[in-house]
């Protein structure tokens with residue numbers, strides 16, 4: 001592969017740039033990540049997926065948010081990375097394991113179109129509601145249905161980790177303005193020492209939930225896989241939906257299923273946008 005090669009993909013409008021650590025000749029530090037993810041000074045994306053070696057799984061993955069922070073897990077990121085591995089011939093297998101900071105997951109290429117991966121299932125691992133594991137500073141062992149005040153508004157929050165931390169707010173009506181106005185404030189509340197991903201979720205029927213997302217380190221996004229898993233876990237925990245459900249987002253839908261041990265499976269589509277080479281003029285700024 002060419003030096004400083006990249007490929008860009010999206011999962012339901014949540015877009016990521018894949019880079020192989022072996023191909024780059026600069027350090028992917030905060031400055032480089034922020035610049036590459038910027039739509040004016042770089043390629044523009046909701047994050048970077050860096051392929052790394054792994055001694056515990058078939059492949060290693062580091063996930064970076066556009067603000068330069070590192071995420072433990074990403075649902076769309078994992079489906080995209082699985083497509084990248086298959087389409088760029090790192091593997092001919094359709095099932096393999098990926099090590100992330102948030103644990104080892106299994107990916108399965110369910111459907112190919114013209115030899116390229118299209119529909120992918122990721123076994124995301126277990127949801128946990130334990131406050132200390134999320135982490136959320138909460139007196140109760142689990143922070144479910146807890147009322148908090150943010151600026152002038154009261155919210156009832158439900159916290160869960162699916163490898164990365166989430167705060168789910170169940171509402172009767174979804175309102176993009178509220179997500180954009182309060183998302184960042186909730187993300188940065190003192191009760192979340194590692195910050196948090198925020199979802200506003202509306203139950204449409206026992207097998208359909210609609211959500212809007214504010215992502216930690218990224219802001220408003222059109223879709224999020226780990227957010228869908230987090231919302232589905234909270235819905236099941238609160239007895240509001242079935243264990244198999246569809247999560248609808250502005251960018252599209254994901255199918256989520258939660259077993260009796262809180263193990264989560266997520267299935268959805270991914271697509272490649274473009275590939276190319278980061279220019280010398282761009283990368284020499286990072287050296």
Ligand SMILES: N[C@@H](CCC[C@H](N)C(=O)O)C(=O)O
Nearest residue numbers: 071074075076164224225226
């Ligand atoms: N878009 C992702 C989530 C990416 C990581 C997140 N912003 C975090 O910091 O935890 C997804 O599809 O899950």
